[in-house]
Amino acid sequence: MKKKGRGRMQEWTKEEEAILVEAVLRQIRMGGTLRKAYQEAAIKIGRTETACEYHWKMIKKDYQTELEQAKEEEKRNREGETELNLQEVIHFLEALYCKASENRNQEIIAGYEAKIRSLEAELEKLREENKTLEAVVGTIHAALTGTKD
Numbered sequence: 001m002k003k004k005g006r007g008r009m010q011e012w013t014k015e016e017e018a019i020l021v022e023a024v025l026r027q028i029r030m031g032g033t034l035r036k037a038y039q040e041a042a043i044k045i046g047r048t049e050t051a052c053e054y055h056w057k058m059i060k061k062d063y064q065t066e067l068e069q070a071k072e073e074e075k076r077n078r079e080g081e082t083e084l085n086l087q088e089v090i091h092f093l094e095a096l097y098c099k100a101s102e103n104r105n106q107e108i109i110a111g112y113e114a115k116i117r118s119l120e121a122e123l124e125k126l127r128e129e130n131k132t133l134e135a136v137v138g139t140i141h142a143a144l145t146g147t148k149d
Contacts (some may be wrong), residue, residue, distance in 0.1 A: 015045075021059075024041075028074055031077070034056070038052040
């Protein structure tokens with residue numbers, strides 16, 4: 001893909017054309033757009049989207065059979081899809097929301113339970129420290145009342 005004068009690319013190779021054709025046919029089969037096909041091909045072969053579009057318009061008459069087959073395949077794919085009604089979508093989203101809320105609530109509860117365990121351990125330490133301090137206060141009190149008598 002060497003450039004000719006004034007930024008124009010050389011003629012298309014068979015490999016470049018095959019990449020463009022495959023991208024176009026794949027997008028048609030998937031119900032995509034030609035614009036996506038041009039973008040995909042441009043990235044793969046190093047040409048502009050406009051160059052891909054122009055070249056496709058020049059060669060598409062050579063691929064009429066493949067185009068018709070791709071369109072038929074897309075039609076079969078589309079007809080085979082299951083239609084979702086609005087009520088089914090709403091029900092699915094509500095169930096998904098409930099599940100997410102349930103999981104979030106379980107995470108919150110687990111966090112609170114961990115905090116409670118931590119606070120209970122801290123409370124036990126404080127009770128032990130309180131006992132020690134009460135013993136020290138008792139000793140000091142006994143010492144003070146014993147010296148005043």
